[in-house]
Amino acid sequence: MKSITRHIAILIAAIAAGTGLATGQMLKLNAPLTLGGSPNLGYEHQLNHRWALSADVFWLPYMSDKHEEVFRSLQITGEARYYFKETLDSRMAHGWYLGGYLMYGDFNIGLYRHNDMDKSFRRAGWGVSGGVSGGWKHKFNDRWQMDINLGVGYAHMRYHKYKLGGAYRHRPIGGWRSSKWIGPTRFSISFGYVLDCGCRK
Numbered sequence: 001m002k003s004i005t006r007h008i009a010i011l012i013a014a015i016a017a018g019t020g021l022a023t024g025q026m027l028k029l030n031a032p033l034t035l036g037g038s039p040n041l042g043y044e045h046q047l048n049h050r051w052a053l054s055a056d057v058f059w060l061p062y063m064s065d066k067h068e069e070v071f072r073s074l075q076i077t078g079e080a081r082y083y084f085k086e087t088l089d090s091r092m093a094h095g096w097y098l099g100g101y102l103m104y105g106d107f108n109i110g111l112y113r114h115n116d117m118d119k120s121f122r123r124a125g126w127g128v129s130g131g132v133s134g135g136w137k138h139k140f141n142d143r144w145q146m147d148i149n150l151g152v153g154y155a156h157m158r159y160h161k162y163k164l165g166g167a168y169r170h171r172p173i174g175g176w177r178s179s180k181w182i183g184p185t186r187f188s189i190s191f192g193y194v195l196d197c198g199c200r201k
Contacts, residue, residue, distance in 0.1 A: 024195075026044045026195060027043055030189065032189055040056060049093065050084075050093065053079070053080055054099075058077075068110070069110060071109055072107065072109070077186065079099050081097045083095055092192075096134075102128075103130070107159070109123055122161070126158055126159075128156055129151075129153055133151040136148050144191065146191055147190045148188070150186070151186035157178065157179040157181075161174065
C-alpha cells in the first residue's frame, strides 16, 4: 500500500505547488473532530469558477494505559469538486457541489470489552475508500466559509487481529483479514479561511 500513499501524497503536493494556476486557496478545519481532540486539517485549491481540488489529513491519536486500549488512525483524502453555481464574486466557489474522492488510511484500534481481557482484541492494518462526495459551502464573507461534506462509497480494509493485552499482544491471531463496507465513509463540517495567495482572478 506504499504506492497508494505515494500517489495521494504526490496529488496533494501537486495541488499545493500549483498556486499560479489557482483562482483561490483555502485552509479548512473540521470543527467537530478537532474539538473532540482529533485534528482534521484540509486545503482547497480553486482551479476556475466551477472546479476545485481538495485534500485533507485526519489524525486520531487516542491511547490509554488502562487495559492497553488504543484508538489511532491516520487518513489522507484527495477530492475533485464541481460547483453547480459559477462563482464570479469571490476567489473561492460556494453553494452546492458534487465530486469524487479517494482515501487511504492506517489504523490501530483495540477496546476493552465485556470486562474481560480474553474477549478484548486489537485490530491493526490499512484501508482504502473511494466514492461520490457532495456538499454545500456557505460564504460568510470574503475570508470565511463553512463547508459541509458527505462521502458515500466503497471501503476495503485489511488487518491483523491481536489480543488486546498480555504476553502475546504483539503476535497476530491467524493471517490477514478483510472487511468491506458500502455506504457513508466520511462526513465533515469545516470552517475555511481564504488565503492571500496572489492567485489569478
